[in-house]
Amino acid sequence: xxxxxxxxxxxxxxxxxxxxxxxxxxxxxxxxxxxxxxxxxxxxxxxxxxxxxxxxxxxxxxxxxxxxxxxxxxxxxxxxxxxxxxxxxxxxxxxxxxxxxxxxxxxxxxxxxxxxxxxxxxxxxxxxxxxxxxxxxxxxxxxxxxxxxxxxxxxxxxxxxxxxxxxxxxxxxxxxxxxxxxxxxxxxxxxxxxxxxxxxxxxxxxxxxxxxxxxxxxxxxxxxxxxxxxxxxxxxxxxxxxxxx
Amino acid sequence: xxxxxxxxxxxxxxxxxxxxxxxxxxxxxxxxxxxxxxxxxxxxxxxxxxxxxxxxxxxxxxxxxxxxxxxxxxxxxxxxxxxxxxxxxxxxxxxxxxxxxxxxxxxxxxxxxxxxxxxxxxxxxxxxxxxxxxxxxxxxxxxxxxxxxxxxxxxxxxxxxxxxxxxxxxxxxxxxxxxxxxxxxxxxxxxxxxxxxxxxxxxxxxxxxxxxxxxxxxxxxxxxxxxxxxxxxxxxxxxxxxxxxxxxxxxxxxxxxxxxxxxxxxxxx
Numbered sequence: 274x275x276x277x278x279x280x281x282x283x284x285x286x287x288x289x290x291x292x293x294x295x296x297x298x299x300x301x302x303x304x305x306x307x308x309x310x311x312x313x314x315x316x317x318x319x320x321x322x323x324x325x326x327x328x329x330x331x332x333x334x335x336x337x338x339x340x341x342x343x344x345x346x347x348x349x350x351x352x353x354x355x356x357x358x359x360x361x362x363x364x365x366x367x368x369x370x371x372x373x374x375x376x377x378x379x380x381x382x383x384x385x386x387x388x389x390x391x392x393x394x395x396x397x398x399x400x401x402x403x404x405x406x407x408x409x410x411x412x413x414x415x416x417x418x419x420x421x422x423x424x425x426x427x428x429x430x431x432x433x434x435x436x437x438x439x440x441x442x443x444x445x446x447x448x449x450x451x452x453x454x455x456x457x458x459x460x461x462x463x464x465x466x467x468x469x470x471x472x473x474x475x476x477x478x479x480x481x482x483x484x485x486x487x488x489x490x491x492x493x494x495x496x497x498x499x500x501x502x503x504x505x506x507x508x509x510x511x512x513x514x515x516x517x518x
Numbered sequence: 519x520x521x522x523x524x525x526x527x528x529x530x531x532x533x534x535x536x537x538x539x540x541x542x543x544x545x546x547x548x549x550x551x552x553x554x555x556x557x558x559x560x561x562x563x564x565x566x567x568x569x570x571x572x573x574x575x576x577x578x579x580x581x582x583x584x585x586x587x588x589x590x591x592x593x594x595x596x597x598x599x600x601x602x603x604x605x606x607x608x609x610x611x612x613x614x615x616x617x618x619x620x621x622x623x624x625x626x627x628x629x630x631x632x633x634x635x636x637x638x639x640x641x642x643x644x645x646x647x648x649x650x651x652x653x654x655x656x657x658x659x660x661x662x663x664x665x666x667x668x669x670x671x672x673x674x675x676x677x678x679x680x681x682x683x684x685x686x687x688x689x690x691x692x693x694x695x696x697x698x699x700x701x702x703x704x705x706x707x708x709x710x711x712x713x714x715x716x717x718x719x720x721x722x723x724x725x726x727x728x729x730x731x732x733x734x735x736x737x738x739x740x741x742x743x744x745x746x747x748x749x750x751x752x753x754x755x756x757x758x759x760x761x762x763x764x765x766x767x768x769x770x771x772x773x774x775x776x777x778x779x780x781x782x783x784x785x786x787x
């Protein structure tokens with residue numbers, strides 16, 4: 274069943290006099306992978322900071338699974354899983370210790386946490402490495418652990434902020450494929466910020482963000498049909514570098 | 519159910535801090551070396567130069583090493599509070615702070631849990647220092663080691679809260695050097711950690727007033743009296759009030775709508 278996992282309405286944000294987001298509105302549906310495409314400085318990280326409530330939006334509204342982020346922030350955040358652009362694992366702790374810490378923050382008991390950790394790590398082929406310190410893992414494996422962590426509390430919406438940056442092609446492909454499988458199998462809503470065109474699948478939804486404004490949004494196939502452009506690369510180029518930018 | 523969530527989160531945050539502390543043995547060693555150098559070198563050298571008169575809580579003439587031991591416990595807690603603050607700034611720069619701030623718990627609760635975790639580490643360091651001091655023949659009454667626990671906890675919480683407050687202002691690690699010059703040194707040297715108030719009054723009335731109202735002085739006096747099984751009400755009230763003030767300001771500083779980080783702006787894309 275398709276539900277709105279994330280609703281953003283008229284969202285604006287500024288750092289002092291510098292406008293970062295300008296009246297953004299879009300929805301992210303459950304069972305869909307929505308790609309947030311934008312060049313550096315488009316406002317992607319600011320948008321993620323607002324959705325994760327690192328900052329409060331001064332204008333506009335964000336709803337997560339029907340919960341107003343400002344008024345019902347705890348209920349809203351409980352339904353959110355996040356993988357930030359920078360690795361946020363503790364390098365001095367083992368994979369299991371990192372995941373147990375996250376489980377504790379979400380109020381999951383030790384026994385249930387260990388069960389969930391095993392499930393998620395096995396799915397990402399990382400269970401054998403559960404005892405290793407994060408410092409000893411390569412970039413791709415760290416990312417897998419971060420994805421496992423983001424899914425540990427069974428969120429309805431998964432935010433991915435350029436999770437494949439700096440990874441080699443096999444690692445990138447593995448993550449892209451895993452996330453798309455999750456969307457299909459678990460009816461998960463995914464908002465994936467990237468500027469890497471080849472990570473977009475044909476049935477993904479797309480939001481093109483440029484200079485803090487939504488330049489296009491909808492199913493990729495519909496955008497291509499409406500505009501007549503050949504592929505997402507051309508969409509990105511035309512909307513962020515062309516006369517429409 | 520909510521209470522259980524809070525309990526598990528607190529255990530998780532405190533457990534993580536203790537695990538990190540155990541993994542970083544050099545942090546434990548350096549936290550102990552600093553006050554021990556003061557005790558073994560500085561205090562031994564100044565023993566002859568600084569005479570200590572009989573003043574509460576002491577009932578007889580004491581060695582200078584005995585006098586500065588509570589001050590050095592305060593130093594451990596002060597540096598531990600600043601270390602926690604530094605690690606908050608580091609975590610923010612490295613991004614791991616984000617994961618904490620994004621979890622479904624109120625900010626005030628997360629900050630309090632971080633504070634409890636940091637204080638637990640500081641109290642452990644303090645008892646390790648007291649153990650070494652005991653072997654060095656600086657021995658307080660046995661029950662003093664029990665009395666001192668709540669004093670160490672409150673002093674640790676107050677100094678940790680100050681660290682949290684500072685971390686809400688400091689955006690980059692490089693700016694942290696200023697904390698040493700503008701916070702740690704003035705707090706420590708303008709206090710009763712190294713010299714009693716009457717001694718400071720002899721040299722400067724202004725310094726005396728500053729030292730008297732320095733929250734670090736009050737924390738040190740709270741510890742000093744507790745170590746000798748005595749209760750210093752003024753020190754308790756002053757330290758408690760300073761804790762509430764610093765913690766309230768730190769919570770405001772980390773508020774997502776009013777916090778300093780918003781005013782300073784973010785980067786990224």
